[in-house]
Each structure stands twice: as C-alpha cells, then as structure tokens.
Amino acid sequence: MTTPVVIAGGGLAGAAAACVLARAGCPVTIIERQSQATDKICGEFLSAEAQHYLSGIGIDLFALGAHKITSVRLVNGRSSVACKLPFAGAGLSRRVLDEALLHHAAGSGAAIRRGHTITLRRDRHPIILDLGDGEEIEPQTLFLATGKHDLRGLRRMSRTPSNLVGFKLHLALNAAQTASLAGHVEIIMLPDGYAGLQLVENGLANLCLLVTSTRLQNSGNSWDGLLEDLLQAEPHLRTRLTGAAAPASRPLSIFRVPYGFVHAPSAADPPGIFRLGDQMGVIPSFTGDGMSIALHSAILAATCHLAGDSAAAYHRRLRRDIAGQIARAGALHRVSASAPGRSMLIQAAKLWPAGLRLAAQLTRVPAQALLPVT
Numbered sequence: 001m002t003t004p005v006v007i008a009g010g011g012l013a014g015a016a017a018a019c020v021l022a023r024a025g026c027p028v029t030i031i032e033r034q035s036q037a038t039d040k041i042c043g044e045f046l047s048a049e050a051q052h053y054l055s056g057i058g059i060d061l062f063a064l065g066a067h068k069i070t071s072v073r074l075v076n077g078r079s080s081v082a083c084k085l086p087f088a089g090a091g092l093s094r095r096v097l098d099e100a101l102l103h104h105a106a107g108s109g110a111a112i113r114r115g116h117t118i119t120l121r122r123d124r125h126p127i128i129l130d131l132g133d134g135e136e137i138e139p140q141t142l143f144l145a146t147g148k149h150d151l152r153g154l155r156r157m158s159r160t161p162s163n164l165v166g167f168k169l170h171l172a173l174n175a176a177q178t179a180s181l182a183g184h185v186e187i188i189m190l191p192d193g194y195a196g197l198q199l200v201e202n203g204l205a206n207l208c209l210l211v212t213s214t215r216l217q218n219s220g221n222s223w224d225g226l227l228e229d230l231l232q233a234e235p236h237l238r239t240r241l242t243g244a245a246a247p248a249s250r251p252l253s254i255f256r257v258p259y260g261f262v263h264a265p266s267a268a269d270p271p272g273i274f275r276l277g278d279q280m281g282v283i284p285s286f287t288g289d290g291m292s293i294a295l296h297s298a299i300l301a302a303t304c305h306l307a308g309d310s311a312a313a314y315h316r317r318l319r320r321d322i323a324g325q326i327a328r329a330g331a332l333h334r335v336s337a338s339a340p341g342r343s344m345l346i347q348a349a350k351l352w353p354a355g356l357r358l359a360a361q362l363t364r365v366p367a368q369a370l371l372p373v374t
Contacts, residue, residue, distance in 0.1 A: 003029050005305070006129060006139035008118050011040065012094070013277035013294040014145030015101035019057045020302035020373065022109040029139075030105065031131065035115035040094035040147070041168040041252045043196050044206045045069065045185055045288035048087035049365045053295040056373025057104065064100055065201030066092040068183065072356060074349055075188040075236045076342045082184065083353040086361055089185065089288075091200040093170070120153030127272060141311075143301060145276040145294075148257050154270070156263065156279065161256035164193060165216050166285070167209040167223065169251035170200070174243040178203055181240065187286055188237055189342045190230070191215075194286045195237055204247070205240075210285060213255065223251055259284045260330045262323045265315035274301040274311045280318055283326045284333040287363040293322055296365045299373055321369040329363040 005021060007014040010032030021028045046054070046061060054061060062068070069089040073082040106112050121128035121136070129137045150156055173181065181199055188195040193211035200206050211226065219225040231238045262281040277294035297318055304314040335341040349356045 003137055003139050005141045007143040007145055008151055009145035010102050011098050011147055013298040015105050016295050016298035017143055017302045018105040018110040019108050024306050029111040031116050031118055032114045033117045037095050037099045041166055041254045042094050043208045043288050044091055044093055044200050046090040047292050049292040050295050053299055061090045061092055064096055066090040067199040069185050071184045073184045073186045076346045078235055079346050081349040083356045086357045091198045093200045120151055142273045144279045148278045161258045163213045164210050165213050165255045167251040167253050169207050169246055170204045171207055171244045171246050173205050177240050189336050258282055262326055265312050274314055276301055281322045281326050284329045287329040289364050292365045299371050
C-alpha cells in the first residue's frame with residue numbers, strides 16, 4: 001500500500017508533525033507501537049519554546065493540568081541555590097501530553113494506527129515498512145520519530161553510547177515536600193549523574209535519575225539498592241522522598257543513550273526520510289530542553305515537506321539550529337561530573353544568580369530559529 005507520508009512514532013515529535021501536516025491537507029498516517037497511553041522516560045519539563053509550539057498547534061497545557069514552574073534549584077549535597085527562570089515553564093506527564101497530541105492529530109485528519117512495531121526493509125527501494133503479519137506500507141516520505149529507540153533497519157550512526165542508565169518514576173510526595181517543591185524544577189547533582197525533580201499534573205512529582213552503570217552495579221544492580229544508597233548519601237533527596245508513595249511499583253529505565261549525538265547529513269542518507277527529535281539530536285537530559293528540540297524538529301520538518309524541500313535540506317537546517325545548543329549542554333554536563341565542578345557551579349550561581357538564567361538560555365532552542373505554527 002502506497003501512502004504519501006508515514007510517521008514512525010506517535011510521541012511528541014511525531015504527533016506534532018502530524019497535526020501540522022494534516023491541518024494543511026496532507027494525507028498522513030502515524031504508526032505507533034504502543035496500543036494505549038503510556039508513560040515515557042522524560043523530565044517532562046516544557047520550556048517557553050515548547051509552549052510556543054504546543055499553543056500554536058492548539059494544545060492548552062494548563063487546561064490539561066500542567067504545573068507552572070518559575071524557578072530552578074541547583075543542589076549539591078547540603079548546598080543549594082535557587083533563581084528565577086528566564087521564562088515560566090510547565091510540568092506535564094508525557095502520558096497526558098502525548099495522548100492529547102494524538103487526539104488532536106486525529107481530529108485534524110491524520111490516520112492513527114497503534115500497536116504496530118515497524119521494520120524498515122533495506123533490501124528494497126523505495127522505502128518499505130514491514131508492520132508484521134505480512135503487511136507492508138510504501139510511504140513516499142517517512143518521518144522518523146521513534147525517540148531514543150532506533151527503528152529496526154535504520155540505526156543512528158552515532159558516537160559510542162554513554163554508560164549512563166536512566167530511570168523515571170512518578171511519586172506522590174508528602175504535603176510539606178509538595179509545597180516546598182511547587183513552582184521549582186530541581187537538579188540534584190550526584191557524583192556520577194543527577195536527579196531531576198518537579199511537579200506535574202494532579203500534584204504528582206516526576207523523579208528522573210541518571211547514573212553510571214558502575215554506580216548501579218555497586219548498588220547491587222537493582223533499583224531498590226540504588227535508591228537506598230542514594231537516600232543515604234543525598235540529604236536533599238532523602239528529605240524530598242520521605243513518606244513518598246509511588247503509583248507504579250517499578251520505574252521505567254533506559255540505557256546506552258548517545259547523549260551529544262547530532263545527525264550529520266550525508267549523501268548516504270536514504271532520500272525521503274526526515275529525522276525528528278532524538279533521531280536527529282540527543283541533548284543531555286538535565287538541561288530540560290529535549291521536548292523543545294522534538295517539537296522544533298517536528299514543525300520544521302512539516303514546514304519543509306509542505307514547501308517541497310528535501311530531507312537533506314531539512315537536516316542541514318536543523319543541525320545548524322541545535323548543534324551549538326547540544327554542545328553547550330554537553331560541556332555543562334561534563335563540568336557537573338566532577339566534585340570541583342559541582343562546587344564551582346553552586347558557588348558561581350550564589351555569587352551570580354543571573355548565570356543560571358544565562359545557562360538556561362544557552363541550552364535552549366535559539367529564539368531566532370523558532371517558527372510560527374499555522
């Protein structure tokens with residue numbers, strides 16, 4: 001079956017691109033592997049840039065229950081510093097946001113097919129997608145929006161994946177800690193990673209944790225062992241999580257993510273394939289701008305396709321937009337990886353609070369790159 005545009009992945013980038021394409025009258029089909037709403041490993045922080053794109057699409061975050069975030073708090077051991085963000089952010093779970101976007105895409109005219117795992121057939125040309133059970137689709141254009149998970153048959157040509165292991169868990173904090181966390185996104189710097197904590201809808205807190213595989217192994221290679229060790233070593237995290245309850249018994253996890261990856265367009269790229277979100281570039285997650293990059297890539301890819309621009313031209317433009325941002329975020333992450341670096345960041349933020357706001361601005365999608373959504 002020949003289809004004009006197929007989007008592999010119905011997450012943030014895929015659903016946003018489908019909204020724009022369908023609204024412009026372009027026939028588009030989303031193939032999503034999850035058959036129902038699900039949580040995703042994500043910090044769930046939506047910056048001003050992400051809100052710009054979502055409001056343009058027609059998504060009202062606060063009507064969906066998003067929590068308003070106006071400050072960032074940096075924590076290192078018993079030291080901490082907080083400052084106002086240069087914008088008002090929002091916290092909303094991916095379960096809620098992705099479903100709202102998929103619903104909006106369907107209402108705009110996109111076809112949504114769920115519960116299919118795609119394999120790209122590289123032995124045939126043009127693009128052939130195998131959906132299993134003998135069904136194949138031949139898209140004229142493919143939007144690759146599978147997030148951090150590579151499409152079978154089309155892996156990212158990237159740097160060596162990191163040795164970091166990521167976890168994500170929603171928690172109901174006690175009343176005092178919920179009130180203390182309100183309006184803040186917290187970055188708790190660890191000797192071998194970081195923890196991010198913020199509120200999302202319904203008063204739940206999103207805990208995202210990134211540690212080295214060595215730290216996990218030293219904690220018995222288990223989530224329970226790792227959490228127990230962290231609560232003993234990190235007083236701020238111990239205070240925050242005292243009396244907390246988790247709706248889910250186990251966290252989501254991911255590993256071998258190629259942080260710092262930015263796709264370099266080349267003549268070897270298959271024609272007609274647009275890379276979106278983490279398939280184009282993976283920013284260190286503690287910066288909180290992965291969702292903005294995903295949305296920016298979605299709007300840019302849809303705009304380029306509707307204008308008749310090639311995938312290669314799109315990739316070159318998006319690389320110019322995000323490569324510097326990802327490099328600066330990587331440098332900041334490397335500084336925070338050492339004890340002297342963590343202490344320096346805390347002291348610098350105390351002496352110059354505007355420095356945290358500047359760091360936030362430098363690790364965001366550049367204002368001049370943002371596009372209108374029509």
